[in-house]
Amino acid sequence: MATAATASASRFAAAAGALYGFRWRTSPLTHRAFFPKPRSAASLRSRRHFLAPAALHRHDVQIQEEGQPETLDYRVFFLDGSGKKISPWHDVPLQLGDGVFNVIVEIPKDTSAKMEVATDEPHTPIKQDIKKGKLRYYPYNINWNYGLLPQTWEDPSFANSEVEGALGDNDPVDVVEIGERRAKIGDVLKVKPLAALAMIDEGELDWKIVAISLDDPRASLVNDVNDVEKHFPGTLMAIRDWFRDYKIPDGKPANKFGLGNKAANKEQGDDYLYYLLHGRASWNLCCLINSTCLLLGAWTWSRACQRLI
Template sequence: MAATRVITAASATTRASSPNELSAIYNPQVKVKEEGQPETLDYRVFFLDGSGKKVSPWHDIPLTLGDGVYNFIVEIPKESKAKMEVATDEDFTPIKQDTKKGKLRYYPYNINWNYGLLPQTWEDPSQANAEVEGAFGDNDPVDVVEIGETQRKIGEVLKIKPLAALAMIDEGELDWKIVAISLDDPKAHLVNDVDDVEKHFPGTLTAIRDWFRDYKIPDGKPANRFGLGDKPANKEYALKIIHETNESWAKLVKRSVDAGDLSLF
């Protein structure tokens, strides 16, 4: 039986106690409709607008809200291991559990952060990145690793600020990881760039890199690699990546580039 739950992104007011702190953003309600049972092949999480109409979390939720605030859609809650992802090749791009050879996929161990995507971004597989070993995009939206303390729910839409970027290379494909924090996290006002993450979340950037480097090893695959000297890039660089991949997404939905099997609605 399908279940509908209402997810309200953090909309409480936040105090601007410093010039770098972000002000509050109004967040409308987003409804998600679950079809099927979790951890089954048929399970889907659809997104509904205010009228109950299905919309695409990838294409219809705006990327930015201004003032350095971005929308982030949770696919995998922290401390879980079911490999959930937006189904980029299905109508309305619902969230589903990834499969391989007809079997549901799981990480070998829990992911320690909330993980998901930036809407209205796309890593173009026809574009080589000269700054990252000439690697081509992985044909997916840009991934986000949200480092806040709260375990979120599948389909939750959070308002975040980006802090850093890791250039993961997965079997030759570039798969950016934007490190960010939700605006409603108690430490959000303390972190505004990569150095702040090291100060207030010591060891977290290294842990993120190591987790994504090694998670395929238990399945007998080689470790992933990282470009940019194996180090996280700063916020300015992360924002550049977000801007570039948003431009790539715009070309995709305008059909200026070949969409292949990707759903554009």
């Protein structure tokens, strides 16, 4: 029997289709709407696939832990100033102006528990990833703070012709923060992007944006790839090698990297990366609505969301 959530998701998909001229399909298990076939980079040059969400932008974020760390039930929720649960993915603003971005820390440096925003749960709390019913860990500690750019999403229907035609990995854009301080799970860092690595993981494009917290003592010294090489020698190569090899101990092949196996500078990369690194991505972002609209795990365009509420 169809649930109210399924019906709402179907209406949601129909509204998006009517608004943008395409037909959506929805999964009866997750109520997630998705595109029926990949699109090419050429087909999207004139109209990017990221739209600004209509979420409330909160700066006074608090953290609430539920359950015990390193258990299946552990969650890190985000609260606004009134104590109301919000989504770190949808409700924390991406940009702060002057090329400064917010980053949500999921995995602190020198730890190995594979923490991530739960994109299919209401309010998208941070939890430890699970595979076959077991908590996941990296085979060794990660050497940098690792997290995501809020209000971003790597579109799994978009074939990036500049990176071997790889499709987006259906997750927020990842950030590797290279500052000296070890952050905490749920910290919201103000960072400036410095470079990007185009990782290809089992055929999916999984950007790794390299950034530094503005609070780091060396933040004023670095603004691009050359500065990172000068003041953090070997770091970009170390990041690439870490993400290339971390699955090998589990018997999987090494990941690959596009863009000539090198870190992209602000003047390089595809259109999306260029706009992101230049602080001009907000005009064209995509969002989920499982916390900010109808509490459903369905992909949508924010304008379609506004029509429903």
